[in-house]
Amino acid sequence: MTSQPRPRWDVVVAGSGPAGLAVAAACADRGLATVVVAPATGPWAHTYGMWADELADAEVALLGGARAGVRYPTTLVRTGAGDHDLGRAYARLDNGSVHAALLDRLRAGGGEVVTGTVEQVLDGRTAALADGTRLHGTLVVDARGGGPATAQQRAWGERVPGPVPDVVPEGGALLMDWTALRDPADPQPPAFLYGMGLDDGTVLLEATSLAARPPVPLPALRDRLHAHLARHGLRSLGEPEKVAIPLDATAAGTGAPVGAAAGLVHPATGYSVATSLRLGPVVADAVVGGAGPAEVRSLVRSRRRRATLALLGLGREVLLDLDEEQTDTFFRAFFTLPARSWATYLAVDSSPAAVAATMLRVAAALPAPGRRALLTAVVRALRR
Numbered sequence: 001m002t003s004q005p006r007p008r009w010d011v012v013v014a015g016s017g018p019a020g021l022a023v024a025a026a027c028a029d030r031g032l033a034t035v036v037v038a039p040a041t042g043p044w045a046h047t048y049g050m051w052a053d054e055l056a057d058a059e060v061a062l063l064g065g066a067r068a069g070v071r072y073p074t075t076l077v078r079t080g081a082g083d084h085d086l087g088r089a090y091a092r093l094d095n096g097s098v099h100a101a102l103l104d105r106l107r108a109g110g111g112e113v114v115t116g117t118v119e120q121v122l123d124g125r126t127a128a129l130a131d132g133t134r135l136h137g138t139l140v141v142d143a144r145g146g147g148p149a150t151a152q153q154r155a156w157g158e159r160v161p162g163p164v165p166d167v168v169p170e171g172g173a174l175l176m177d178w179t180a181l182r183d184p185a186d187p188q189p190p191a192f193l194y195g196m197g198l199d200d201g202t203v204l205l206e207a208t209s210l211a212a213r214p215p216v217p218l219p220a221l222r223d224r225l226h227a228h229l230a231r232h233g234l235r236s237l238g239e240p241e242k243v244a245i246p247l248d249a250t251a252a253g254t255g256a257p258v259g260a261a262a263g264l265v266h267p268a269t270g271y272s273v274a275t276s277l278r279l280g281p282v283v284a285d286a287v288v289g290g291a292g293p294a295e296v297r298s299l300v301r302s303r304r305r306r307a308t309l310a311l312l313g314l315g316r317e318v319l320l321d322l323d324e325e326q327t328d329t330f331f332r333a334f335f336t337l338p339a340r341s342w343a344t345y346l347a348v349d350s351s352p353a354a355v356a357a358t359m360l361r362v363a364a365a366l367p368a369p370g371r372r373a374l375l376t377a378v379v380r381a382l383r384r
Helices: 018-029 052-063 095-108 218-231 273-288 293-300 303-320 324-334 339-345 352-365 368-383
Strands: 009-014 034-038 049-051 069-072 075-079 082-085 090-093 112-115 118-122 126-129 134-142 152-161 173-177 192-197 202-212 237-246
Touching: 009 018, 018 034, 018 052, 018 095, 018 134, 018 273, 034 134, 049 052, 049 273, 052 069, 052 090, 052 095, 052 273, 075 324, 090 173, 095 112, 118 134, 134 273, 134 293, 152 218, 202 218, 202 237, 202 303, 218 237, 273 293, 303 352, 303 368, 324 352, 324 368, 339 352, 352 368
Parallel strands: 009 034, 009 134, 034 112, 075 173
Antiparallel strands: 049 090, 069 090, 075 082, 118 126, 126 134, 152 202, 152 237, 173 192, 192 202
């Protein structure tokens, strides 16, 4: 009996975003023959925010403790009730440094990068490229991002000269300002202002629709942001940042999906990068231990995580039904909870029981009209 030749690669990674490179670098570190396939492998263009403690976890897991971003000790939420410092530091990923570090680790471990577009993942072990090439491995990791979605988070961002302490706390981050973009005379879909200082002394401000179905058109967010900038005498610098995050995309059906391709985008907030970075070494350890496509898929999309995502998806559906005033009321109550409770809701790795408990605490914290609006939205969501 003739033995079959060993595949050229142990791991083929389709996609070079944070999720893909985190897995690829960790696999190469562990001696696995790894190749990344993507149309382009330049530094990531979008601004990635996360909590400072999540950034610290990523620094330890992926970079040996090397600094991976900027911390903002003050994290502000602004609602109709005023300003509230959350007492939890925020952070921004240093895209250039982290991207370069992960590529260096990939190559130091003998990994390679191929420029191309993966059109299909076949049987979890073959990547079919647009030019007809097929790359075979023991495992194909699908990190090509989220698929089509009916609900999206969208944002239009502009850089302005800084600092602007009356808008964004100096040295801190503005997580949500639900008052800045509202005009009582002209009700519109709920949107908040998000902002933080950048390395060059400018400030990034984004008009953000947290969740909408159909998605809020980007030009509408642009117009609301520009009106806010004009009121504050601020001018835009450089090119805008345009964001569209699928919130209800299904997980990729083949291969071993990670990141957005695995449906790990938080259904109610759009966050995914911290989870993706943290899972890189976990996936690599599983592959070293002999896990194939099905096993990695079950690891990334565990029963517990799927249950949590389903509850968070219900939370997204509830938010979709709230108007501007109801949304402001919701977040007033949400951030009056103990930090442990609201932080639980913002993490896809939380237990379903903990997420459900936070949902109940929010309902209890709302005033009677807000509670009625919330319960009505829950009933509508369950009937969909």
